[in-house]
Amino acid sequence: MTAVTPTAGPTVVRGGGSRPLAGTCPLLRLALRRDRVVIPLWVGVVALMVVSMPGSLKSVYSTAAERADLAHQMLTNSSLRAMYGPVFGDSLGALAAWRIGAYAGVFAGIMSLIVVVRHTRDEEESGRQEMVSAGMVGRRAPLTAALLAALVANAALALLITAGLAGQGPSGALALGLATAGVGMVFATAAAVVAQLTESARLAKGLTGGLLGAAFALRAAGDSSVSDGSSVLTWLSPVGWLENLRPFAHERWWVLLLFAAAVTLQAATAYELAGRRDVGMSFLPTRPGPAAGRLGTAGALAWRLQRGSVLGWSLGFLAAGAAFGGVTKGATDLVGDNERTRQIIERMGGQSGITDAFLATMVGMLGMVAALYVVQSVLRLHGEETSQRAEPVLAGAVGRLRWAGGHLLIAFGGAVLIMLLGGLGLTAGYGQSPGPVLGACLVQLPAIWTIGALAVLLYGVSPQVAPAAWAVAGTALLLGWIGPALDLPAPVLDLSPFGHLPKLPGGEMTWTPVLTLTAIAAALLATGLAAFRRRDLTTG
Numbered sequence: 001m002t003a004v005t006p007t008a009g010p011t012v013v014r015g016g017g018s019r020p021l022a023g024t025c026p027l028l029r030l031a032l033r034r035d036r037v038v039i040p041l042w043v044g045v046v047a048l049m050v051v052s053m054p055g056s057l058k059s060v061y062s063t064a065a066e067r068a069d070l071a072h073q074m075l076t077n078s079s080l081r082a083m084y085g086p087v088f089g090d091s092l093g094a095l096a097a098w099r100i101g102a103y104a105g106v107f108a109g110i111m112s113l114i115v116v117v118r119h120t121r122d123e124e125e126s127g128r129q130e131m132v133s134a135g136m137v138g139r140r141a142p143l144t145a146a147l148l149a150a151l152v153a154n155a156a157l158a159l160l161i162t163a164g165l166a167g168q169g170p171s172g173a174l175a176l177g178l179a180t181a182g183v184g185m186v187f188a189t190a191a192a193v194v195a196q197l198t199e200s201a202r203l204a205k206g207l208t209g210g211l212l213g214a215a216f217a218l219r220a221a222g223d224s225s226v227s228d229g230s231s232v233l234t235w236l237s238p239v240g241w242l243e244n245l246r247p248f249a250h251e252r253w254w255v256l257l258l259f260a261a262a263v264t265l266q267a268a269t270a271y272e273l274a275g276r277r278d279v280g281m282s283f284l285p286t287r288p289g290p291a292a293g294r295l296g297t298a299g300a301l302a303w304r305l306q307r308g309s310v311l312g313w314s315l316g317f318l319a320a321g322a323a324f325g326g327v328t329k330g331a332t333d334l335v336g337d338n339e340r341t342r343q344i345i346e347r348m349g350g351q352s353g354i355t356d357a358f359l360a361t362m363v364g365m366l367g368m369v370a371a372l373y374v375v376q377s378v379l380r381l382h383g384e385e386t387s388q389r390a391e392p393v394l395a396g397a398v399g400r401l402r403w404a405g406g407h408l409l410i411a412f413g414g415a416v417l418i419m420l421l422g423g424l425g426l427t428a429g430y431g432q433s434p435g436p437v438l439g440a441c442l443v444q445l446p447a448i449w450t451i452g453a454l455a456v457l458l459y460g461v462s463p464q465v466a467p468a469a470w471a472v473a474g475t476a477l478l479l480g481w482i483g484p485a486l487d488l489p490a491p492v493l494d495l496s497p498f499g500h501l502p503k504l505p506g507g508e509m510t511w512t513p514v515l516t517l518t519a520i521a522a523a524l525l526a527t528g529l530a531a532f533r534r535r536d537l538t539t540g
Contacts, residue, residue, distance in 0.1 A: 020275070023137035027145035031119045032152065038467065039153045042111040045474050047157055049481070050104050050176070051164030053096035067095060074098070075227045082224035083323055085243040093168030093248030097176050104176075105242045106216055108157060108184030112150045113191035113208040119146035120192065122201040125387060143192060143274050147267065150188035154181035172248030179242040182259030186238045187212055189266035196273035202383075206308050213316060215239050220323070238262065298398050302406030306380060310414045313373045317366065317422035324362040325429020356506025359426065360440060363505075366422040367444030368480045368498055370415050371473045374452035377411035382459055382466045385537055400533050408456065408525070415448045440504035446517035447497035451476060453524035460528035463538050 032039070061067045071090040074081065087098045120143055124130070132142070158177035165173035191208040198204045219240040222231030234240035238259070245255040381404055384390045393403055423441035427434040455469035476496040493499045497520075500513040 020138040020140040021144055022141060023132075023135070024141045024144045024148070027119075027132070027137070027141055028148050031115075031145050031149040035115060035118070035149065035153075038470075039111070039115065039149075039156075041471055041474065042107070043153055043157045043160065045478060046104055046107045046111070046180075047160035047164060049107075049478065050096070050100050050161050050180070053100045054092040054165065054168055057092055057095050057099065061095075064090070067092070070095065078224045081227065082220040082326070085219070085223050086227050086229045088229075088243075088246045088249035091168065091248055093165060093172045096165070096168070097172070097247040097249075098243075101176060101179070101242055101247065102216070102219065102239050104161075104180045105183035105239050106212060108154060108180050109187035109212045109215075109238075110209070111153060111157075112184040112188035113205060113212070115150045115153060116146045116188045116191040117195055117201050117204045117208070119149060121195040121198065121204045122387075125199070125201050127388075140271055140274050143270060147188060147192060151185065154184040154188070157181055157184065169248055171251060175245050175251040175253070176247035178256060179245045179247065179259070182256065182263075183238050183242055185263045186259060186266070189263050189270060192270035193266055193273065196270055196277065202305070203308075206312060210312065213312075217319070219243070297406070298393065298403045299406035299409065301393070302380075302403075302410055305384075306377060306407065306410045306414075309373075309377065310410065310417070313414070313418045314421050317370070317418040318425045320369075321362075321366065321422040321425020321427075322429040323425075324365070325426040325431075357503070359430070359437065359505055360503045360507065362426060363423070363437065363440045363444060364480060364498060364501075364503075366419065366426075366441065367448055367501075368473075368477045368496075370419055370422075370444070371448050371451040371476055373418060374411050374415050374448055375455045375469045375473045377414060378408065378452050378455040378459065379466055379469065380411075381407050382463050385463055391537060394537070401529060404529060404532060411452055412449055415445060415452070416442070419444060419448070436505035443501055443504055443509075443514060444498070446514050446521060447476075447501055449521040450497045450517050450524065453521040453528065456528035457524045457531070458528070460531035460535070462535070 057067075061070055068090040071087040071094075074084070074087045084098055085102050088094055123132075123142065158181035161177035161180060162170075162173045165176060187208060190211055191204065194207050194211075195201075195204045198207065215237040216239050218233045218237040222234030222237070222240060223229060223243075225231050225233075229240065229244050231240075234244065241255050241258050244252065246252055381390075384407075390403065394400060419441040420438060423438040424434060426441075427437050430437075451469070451473050454472055455466065458469050459466040476498060479493055479496045480498055497517055500517065502508060502510045502513070
């Protein structure tokens with residue numbers, strides 16, 4: 001890149017003199033302290049998903065012959081390869097790496113990009129970095145501290161995965177742990193580059209998340225075409241590198257060099273860009289928007305701020321629904337004569353026949369992921385308030401409820417949109433009439449809204465506790481994903497609002513839990529908004 005002056009703005013004199021890394025250690029301690037809840041939560045949930053997988057698989061496929069048959073079926077099913085990747089062995093460790101490896105890498109990438117953007121572009125956008133940089137802080141210290149915080153998180157994740165799977169084979173456990181952390185660090189450094197280019201933390205997260213989605217899509221496209229992970233498309237994706245390291249199946253240790261090269265190159269690029277701009281500036285200027293007309297109301301402003309997120313989630317659900325629909329065609333072959341697998345799918349999707357039960361399971365998964373969208377959209381209120389962008393809006397003729405209502409309409413209404421698109425994708429992939437599947441998708445909304453309304457309540461009480469809504473949504477996802485496989489007691493599964501919904505399509509429609517959850521969501525929403533009206537705004 002040529003040395004072009006970034007977006008115009010006042011030059012900020014930065015401390016640190018000729019020591020570009022001065023102040024890195026204090027900034028790292030501050031970053032870890034601020035993320036003392038978020039990082040352990042992410043690391044703990046992802047590690048638990050990975051280390052619990054061998055036990056779940058053993059409970060379903062208890063003999064070596066059953067596991068060998070499963071591996072053979074996966075190699076011949078292109079739809080399942082697109083979802084999970086190819087199988088390189090029939091041991092419990094190899095099957096666990098196949099079943100959860102790609103998703104663990106994706107979650108590590110999401111965690112890492114959030115951490116890096118939070119402590120780089122987000123700090124600059126809020127104005128806090130300018131005050132910090134007025135002291136003895138080097139030009140590249142904030143970026144270094146952010147990357148080190150991401151490294152700490154990924155190292156902890158790698159350690160937990162290695163320790164938790166060591167019983168399946170220490171070499172394979174180490175390979176899976178390092179590969180998962182490697183994917184995380186690739187997208188941590190990618191986020192560091194994007195944070196230098198953009199002027200908005202929201203845009204930085206969105207662009208990096210788009211890169212992560214593209215990496216998963218490349219891996220899926222490559223794996224659907226060949227059964228051994230050798231596709232060029234797979235090798236273009238860091239998620240594909242994870243599977244081609246082949247944990248628990250004669251590991252290819254040289255693949256780790258790809259992670260190291262990508263991290264080094266991207267980190268060097270981020271450092272170079274960080275040295276060429278002022279605090280708060282960016283290489284890609286923000287396009288000014290109109291101050292009237294389309295942005296003349298609080299709702300229009302909320303839509304402008306969140307439309308990119310809604311579009312991204314919509315496209316993602318449409319694609320995911322199509323992929324799930326394709327997998328449903330092979331549901332009967334996947335289950336085969338394995339009674340334990342049938343029982344798990346029926347616990348997740350109902351007793352209405354294996355195909356309908358599988359469809360109900362996929363609809364339930366879409367619903368639990370949609371809860372993450374609602375939490376993210378609701379917590380946009382938290383971001384606007386703590387970054388002090390809400391105060392100028394509320395200082396005018398805009399009431400608090402009107403301001404919050406614009407964002408909440410997008411959060412709760414957006415859930416309807418993405419679930420309908422997910423249902424359309426399912427029917428397109430499976431090739432059946434859309435009515436029953438779309439109805440099943442809509443039945444998920446009361447549970448999604450309940451989690452979103454709880455996020456509103458937490459935010460209304462205090463912005464400091466609002467991020468705990470992520471833990472609620474993550475727990476619901478974890479219970480729905482691995483709870484039935486572990487045969488957890490019904491009272492534990494019922495902690496998730498999704499556990500109370502009727503299993504559709506195929507099952508009997510019961511209105512009592514649907515109406516009850518809707519009433520609970522309405523009560524939580526009203527209570528949260530009432531609490532928000534009474535409390536003071538915060539600036540951090």
